[in-house]
Amino acid sequence: MIRKLWPRFGVLVAVAVFAAAVAAGCGGGGSSSSKGSSGGGGGETLVDGTTDSVVNVDPAGNYDFGSATVDYQIFQHLLEAGPGDLKPHPVLATKCDFQSGLTTYVCELRKNVKFHNGATMTSADVVWSFNRVTAIKDPSGIYTLLSNLEDVRAQGPAKVVFHLKAPQATWPQILTAGAAQIVPKDAYPAKKILPNAEPQYGTGPYQLTKFEPGQQAVFKKFDDYWGEAPKTDNVIIRYYTKSSAMKLALENGSLDMAFRAFTPTELLSLKKESGLTVHEGAGSEIRYLVLNVGRPPTDQLAVRKAIAYLMPRKEIVDRVYSGTVKPLYSMVPAGLPGHADAFKTEYGDSPSTSKARSALAAAGVSTPVKLTLWYTPTHYGDSSADEFAEIQRALEGSGLFKVALKSAEWATYSNALGKVYGAFQLGWFPNYVDAEDYLLPFYSSKSNFTSNNYKSATMDSLLTREQATESGSARNGVIEQAQTLAAKDTPVIPYWQGSMIAVAQKNVHGIDQTLDPTFIMRFWLISKS
Secondary structure, eight states: OOOOOOOOOOOOOOOOOOOOOOOOOOOOSOOOOSOTTSSOOTTOEEEEEESOOOSOSSGGGOOSHHHHHHHHHHOOOSEEOOSSOOSOEESSEEEEEEETTTTEEEEEEOSSOBOTTSOBOOHHHHHHHHHHHHHHOOTTOGGGGGTTEEEEEESSTTEEEEEESSOOTTHHHHTTSGGGOOOOGGGSOSSSOOOTTSOOOOSSSEEEEEEETTTEEEEEEOTTOSSOOOSSSEEEEEEOSOHHHHHHHHHTTSOSEEESOOOHHHHHHHTTOTTEEEEEEEEEEEEEEEEOTTSTTTTSHHHHHHHHHHOOHHHIIIIITTTSEEEOSSSSOTTSTTOOOHHHHHHOSSOOHHHHHHHHHHTTOOSSEEEEEEEOTTTTOTTHHHHHHHHHHHHHHTTSEEEEEEEOOHHHHHHHTTTTOSEEEEEEOOSSSSGGGGTHHHHOTTTOTTOOOOOOHHHHHHHHHHHTOOOHHHHHHHHHHHHHHHHHHOSEEEEEEEEEEEEEETTEEOHHHHOSTTOOOOGGGOEEO
16 A cells, blocks of 8 residues: 555544544454354443544555554455464455466455444455446556456355466455455445445444544444454544644543654654654655656656665664654565665765766766655655655755655645656555565556556556466565566665654553554454553
8 A cells, every 4th residue: 555655555644633532443363163142341441542533444545554444444355464473364255365376366255244234245246346446447446456357256145256367376365454444235336436425334443433524433342253353342533733732642542542643853842742652664665756757857766776875774764753654675575575675776875976967977867956845744744844854965966957845745645656757656555565565566567556668568568467376485586577577677766764663652552453564453462451
């Protein structure tokens, strides 16, 4: 997710509103068959703060982290990953297997699963859910996750068959992504997004009872939930435009916890607060600079390479983030199988003005190159402006670039990607935890959601081979080749990788259980004492 934005990717939004405590609760992703009405949080309400924002609650129309955080509480998948074991396991399915190689995938469905509107889930709902994502083709780009899907068919009320266009060993992981969340057929239109003001119905442990844009999302426990009841009955997510206001609310007890996103200075301060705990988990969040290869001046390979030679990773990590993030030299995060420091190999681990100058001179590019860098000031946290000031300082300090910085809030920014901007900031959270999810969305000519005009027959061939390869070592070899080519072509420049961090009052428990590379905040696992 620019999730991943997402991309299960992150997002920011409006003002803090003190909401009346309304019921909310949900326990998703489990394989238990115990009724959701048993147990639970005894009427407790968990109040979370965030600087993320929500674009669309409808899972067919969101590819941003703020929307995904809401969706994971109310919608579910046939398969899900985590908490803990990241291997996809059955949730709304009871069993899924490949048949006839890697192009046919069959799932048997869990029976007696209720949607929040009282309807019983069947294979027709599953088929409907997948077909509408591919039919709507929302501008967010979430439909690109299903670009390899030929069709999905029902075989009776409790079985579905997926036919793929080409072999894809990671199809089980695709089924854990936001594009594969299941909605009731009769409640969601076939070819348009259901507005946020309309009731939203999933099968998850929490039911969304109120959504006020920029203010709050309110959830209550779904009494007919098929799985284990959530630890807390009610959840409220409050939205903040400034992390400083969220920090104050956490310190004065108005919030039980906050998940995304404090500035590094604020995090260091919060770590010293005796009544609070800073929880940190494995990191798969990344930040990167997209270069549009179809718009000047970044349509010139030499210009893109010069920017890569000058990228000030260490300065961003140290000066802006106080060491709370790490330098990243590939779109594939360090720690994932197949990761290679391709940009370090190609451009070195520190800026080089001489090499940048040589690249431009060899291509006959006149200097200084005029370049406009775009970023969004709040969507990825309040440090974005400082981050891009460091990039501007490095590029202009070389004498090779004249840089103009421009910014726009997410609603405007996201609609202009690939249309207006030549060089622009994006972030990414995983749709599914695999190196493929950090390659296909950026480098495939069929599923590149950034709209930066990058196309490479060689890259497409590598990605096709990767998808059809099951063997770990052989597949990792192809993934490494793709990263090497990506560094040479430079349509995207990765520069840092971060952890999953949440801050909570001392009486909040269970957060550490949900901090893993999936980057999913599972509120149903969290309780208060």
